[in-house]
Amino acid sequence: MEHFEILDKVYWVGKVDWELRKFHGEEYSTFKGSTYNSYLIRDNKNILIDTVWAPFAKEFVRSLSNTIELEKIDCIVMNHGEIDHSGSLPELLNEIPDVPLYCTANAVKSLKGHYNRNWNFNIVKTGDRLSTGSRELIFIEAPMLHWPDSMFCYLTETNILFSNDAFGQHYASESLYNDQVPQNELWEECLKYYANILAPFSPLVKKKINEFVSMQLPVQMICPSHGVIWRQDPLQIVKQYGEWASSYKENRITIVYDTMWNATRRIAETIADGILAEDPDVKLKVFNAARADKTEIIAEIFRSKAVLVGSSTINKGILSAVGGLLEQIRGLSFKGKKAASFGSYGWSGEAQGIINRLLEASGFDLLPDGPKILWYPYNEDLEKCKLYGKEVASVCK
Numbered sequence: 001m002e003h004f005e006i007l008d009k010v011y012w013v014g015k016v017d018w019e020l021r022k023f024h025g026e027e028y029s030t031f032k033g034s035t036y037n038s039y040l041i042r043d044n045k046n047i048l049i050d051t052v053w054a055p056f057a058k059e060f061v062r063s064l065s066n067t068i069e070l071e072k073i074d075c076i077v078m079n080h081g082e083i084d085h086s087g088s089l090p091e092l093l094n095e096i097p098d099v100p101l102y103c104t105a106n107a108v109k110s111l112k113g114h115y116n117r118n119w120n121f122n123i124v125k126t127g128d129r130l131s132t133g134s135r136e137l138i139f140i141e142a143p144m145l146h147w148p149d150s151m152f153c154y155l156t157e158t159n160i161l162f163s164n165d166a167f168g169q170h171y172a173s174e175s176l177y178n179d180q181v182p183q184n185e186l187w188e189e190c191l192k193y194y195a196n197i198l199a200p201f202s203p204l205v206k207k208k209i210n211e212f213v214s215m216q217l218p219v220q221m222i223c224p225s226h227g228v229i230w231r232q233d234p235l236q237i238v239k240q241y242g243e244w245a246s247s248y249k250e251n252r253i254t255i256v257y258d259t260m261w262n263a264t265r266r267i268a269e270t271i272a273d274g275i276l277a278e279d280p281d282v283k284l285k286v287f288n289a290a291r292a293d294k295t296e297i298i299a300e301i302f303r304s305k306a307v308l309v310g311s312s313t314i315n316k317g318i319l320s321a322v323g324g325l326l327e328q329i330r331g332l333s334f335k336g337k338k339a340a341s342f343g344s345y346g347w348s349g350e351a352q353g354i355i356n357r358l359l360e361a362s363g364f365d366l367l368p369d370g371p372k373i374l375w376y377p378y379n380e381d382l383e384k385c386k387l388y389g390k391e392v393a394s395v396c397k
């Protein structure tokens with residue numbers, strides 16, 4: 001995408017990555033690609049905010065040099081040190097090595113840690129200001145949204161909040177404005193992003209939103225570092241973050257399992273039948289953890305009021321797809337959700353106890369245990385599964 005002016009000589013100079021399918025290693029699926037948003041403020045001083053991921057470094061520097069002579073960049077603001085935003089710094093700073101780089105004290109650590117270079121670092125704190133000439137950038141530290149080094153900055157007069165990862169989405173689109181993309185796609189990606197990246201820091205998200213609101217700064221646009229720019233009703237995403245950060249749940253139940261010979265699958269599906277028989281209005285999804293996408297399963301659990309987790313017992317343990325998923329969930333600190341286990345076994349049957357312990361350690365409120373079926377569920381077993389589903393629906397209503 002070619003560079004374009006967003007507002008009053010503030011330009012988008014980033015990269016749309018249509019190809020990206022995995023982010024954070026293999027942890028996060030990005031079926032709709034992503035963008036790395038870098039911004040250039042042209043004023044008496046020319047200020048670059050963030051760069052793009054390293055594979056695009058040469059492309060980024062070349063494109064930037066077509067928009068502005070690199071020597072005319074007066075300083076760079078790094079809102080965050082993670083590689084997807086700082087990855088082009090080495091290439092850029094080879095061209096303009098002495099340019100001042102403004103960031104938090106923690107970003108000096110992360111940038112030095114990643115690149116082992118002594119650039120011209122200038123540490124800023126919340127409330128510090130940097131003049132662009134006719135306007136000012138106000139810095140707002142945002143530790144753990146989502147790294148210790150994270151920071152926002154706000155451009156006065158034009159009233160733009162550059163929020164870095166917060167309020168972003170991994171979403172490549174032909175337009176970078178929130179009002180010009182399909183709203184269902186946009187909000188799915190926003191929620192998936194919050195659930196998988198920001199959920200562990202929900203208390204800090206709430207605190208930061210309150211702090212920002214108390215600063216009473218008018219907001220005309222929010223420019224995150226991934227996905228669309230919020231220009232139409234920009235505070236809608238802030239309001240939504242406030243809800244997501246508050247033990248969020250919808251009238252929704254998720255069932256997730258792995259199965260060796262389909263017994264646990266049959267149990268899962270029969271529990272689902274019972275839930276829907278009791279509460280036809282509840283939204284429900286059933287996932288095989290070994291086949292479905294983990295990032296999407298996590299987004300679904302984040303939206304749910306309850307999650308039921310099943311596994312066959314194997315070698316006195318649980319199937320690895322369920323184990324991996326539960327480990328990922330543990331770190332996300334979901335709040336206010338109910339959970340239970342179910343499963344099948346042939347002789348020893350340890351799986352449910354293990355799942356229960358993992359769910360409890362992740363902060364879920366345990367419901368009574370689900371069915372534990374020897375070999376394969378027939379007749380009364382299936383009745384038991386359906387009845388259990390009804391009980392879950394009833395308790396969760």
Ligand code: FEO
Binds near residue numbers: 083165
């Ligand atoms: Fe988009 Fe935390 O980097």
